[in-house]
Amino acid sequence: MVTVSEFVQIVLEITAAEAAVSINDENKTVHLEVETIREGLTCPHCGAQNIPVYDTRPRRWRHIDVGKYKSYIHYRQPRCTCPHCGVVSVPPPWAPKQCSHFTNAFELEVMKLAKSTSVLQIAIHFGENDPTIWGIIKRRADDAMASMNFQDVRRIGVDETSSRKGLG
Numbered sequence: 001m002v003t004v005s006e007f008v009q010i011v012l013e014i015t016a017a018e019a020a021v022s023i024n025d026e027n028k029t030v031h032l033e034v035e036t037i038r039e040g041l042t043c044p045h046c047g048a049q050n051i052p053v054y055d056t057r058p059r060r061w062r063h064i065d066v067g068k069y070k071s072y073i074h075y076r077q078p079r080c081t082c083p084h085c086g087v088v089s090v091p092p093p094w095a096p097k098q099c100s101h102f103t104n105a106f107e108l109e110v111m112k113l114a115k116s117t118s119v120l121q122i123a124i125h126f127g128e129n130d131p132t133i134w135g136i137i138k139r140r141a142d143d144a145m146a147s148m149n150f151q152d153v154r155r156i157g158v159d160e161t162s163s164r165k166g167l168g
């Protein structure tokens with residue numbers, strides 16, 4: 001058996017000062033409330049370390065389902081006062097780079113399904129609306145494009161026959 005704090009450490013890769021799980025049987029949701037000790041934060045923009053906490057704001061992320069239950073992580077996200085960048089939000093390890101109401105794990109699950117399933121089907125599967133799912137796919141695709149480096153590309157090949165047929 002593990003405690004909730006140990007579970008959080010394993011699953012979310014953070015050291016939780018406090019963690020609690022509650023289940024809402026009526027709307028089939030699991031809620032994980034996480035508290036961490038916030039000391040010496042690292043600025044997510046410039047990497048400056050040991051910055052004091054400015055304030056915290058309550059946030060909620062949808063995480064991957066637990067069986068038939070939707071799961072949510074609740075956490076007070078801190079902001080720090082970086083000497084170089086000013087007041088900056090410090091996202092927890094489960095949050096995507098860009099601001100999202102979903103965890104990285106959830107978004108990756110969506111991307112995996114998107115290879116073989118329509119966006120509408122994914123939306124129905126997760127009980128979300130399709131513009132929300134499109135938003136995740138677009139953001140992840142933009143992130144992937146932004147991290148690609150085409151600096152060394154000297155020549156690209158285009159199949160003219162295919163592109164004329166609308167395949168390229």
Ligand SMILES: [Zn+2]
Nearest residue numbers: 043046082085
């Ligand atoms: Zn900074």
